[in-house]
Amino acid sequence: MLSPVLRSTFRCSINASRLKASNSCALLSKRLYSSNGSSGPSSSHRGKILALLGALAVGSTIASISYQKNGPVEYVEKDSSSQSQQTSSQGPAFSPKDVSVIFVLGGPGAGKGTQCANLVRDHQFVHLSAGDLLRAEQNREGSKYGDMIRHHIKEGKIVPQEVTVALLKQAIRENYDLGKKRFLVDGFPRKMDQALTFEEQIVPSKFTLFFDCPEKVMLKRLVERGKTSGRSDDNVESIKKRFATFIETSMPVVNYFESQDKVVTVSCDHTVEQVYDQVKAAVKDKIGN
Structure with a gap:
């Protein structure tokens, strides 16, 4: 289990990512629907960008739901020597x-x-x-x-x-x-x-x-x-x-x-x-x- 401080830090990081994604979506939307139609992208390009925005929003939501349900997954570094130590600790084949x-x-x-x-x-x-x-x-x-x-x-x-x-x-x-x-x-x-x-x-x-x-x-x-x-x-x-x-x-x-x-x-x-x-x-x- 992570400590409360680390858990809080992780939660803040998720929320910050969601806010950043939301701001990015708003900025791109504003550019897409600018009153200057000649400078905006074509219809096909707008469709691709809208799909990307949707994926970003869904990904952020899934990450948030997963965190709230399961909490963060701790990274445990594997000790490369543990396997050899375990082998040597098995001892002789016979007593x-x-x-x-x-x-x-x-x-x-x-x-x-x-x-x-x-x-x-x-x-x-x-x-x-x-x-x-x-x-x-x-x-x-x-x-x-x-x-x-x-x-x-x-x-x-x-x-x-x-x-x-x-x-x-x-x-x-x-x-x-x-x-x-x-x-x-x-x-x-x-x-x-x-x-x-x-x-x-x-x-x-x-x-x-x-x-x-x-x-x-x-x-x-x-x-x-x-x-x-x-x-x-x-x-x-x-x-x-x-x-x-x-x-x-x-x-x-x-x-x-x-x-x-x-x-x-x-x-x-x-x-x-x-x-x-x-x-x-x-x-x-x-x-x-």
């Missing part, structure tokens, strides 16, 4: 009370996949490998992201977060609908923006398992794996690019979560069984059996 997510990070060849398989077997986790999801999307017929994903993987670069986060969200939703509530997200997040977006849009993580492994050990494992894996990125050139990318972009993520006391470091320069003992102890300590 951490309902869904437990463990991020699994470490250099390529650190043994993340092997240990995730052990947790799936013994503790009913769902293993979501960001790399596997991207490769599946890359090979999916009709995928609009296929070529872009293929190029990024070949160059050892990180696929844009919008694609990876969307694939993870879909995979978690599908498994959650089947009653699954524990997830190992392997090889993700690889950059700070991925970490923040995932926790804002999907669910905050419980903690991060960081597999710390010497680079020479990882290189040896990956070269050996490349003989049978068929993966385009299991070659020495791509492997070295992946090492560099991990150090430059993923280690800041590990450091970020470590500052929140949400990282458990697993030493991987041991046997598979010894590494798994560390992993089991971390899971039990953080989220129970």
Whole structure:
């Protein structure tokens, strides 16, 4: 509602407009019907002007009636940021009370996949490998992201977060609908923006398992794996690019979560069984059996 002062001002403006229109009508009428017939407009012109005068009078009357009946319509300026604020305020898709997510990070060849398989077997986790999801999307017929994903993987670069986060969200939703509530997200997040977006849009993580492994050990494992894996990125050139990318972009993520006391470091320069003992102890300590 407008204040009485503004309402009075609006009413005065309407009345002033009506008076102005009335005066204009009178002036034009006087000119039309001047005693000097030779200087006045023709009959057809007089008809057009009379029609215009009638429209002005009717418009003024309608505006007055509308104001008296409904009052003035307030102009409300739209806040361009309100929609984005509303979107961000919607929060994550899942509650951490309902869904437990463990991020699994470490250099390529650190043994993340092997240990995730052990947790799936013994503790009913769902293993979501960001790399596997991207490769599946890359090979999916009709995928609009296929070529872009293929190029990024070949160059050892990180696929844009919008694609990876969307694939993870879909995979978690599908498994959650089947009653699954524990997830190992392997090889993700690889950059700070991925970490923040995932926790804002999907669910905050419980903690991060960081597999710390010497680079020479990882290189040896990956070269050996490349003989049978068929993966385009299991070659020495791509492997070295992946090492560099991990150090430059993923280690800041590990450091970020470590500052929140949400990282458990697993030493991987041991046997598979010894590494798994560390992993089991971390899971039990953080989220129970």
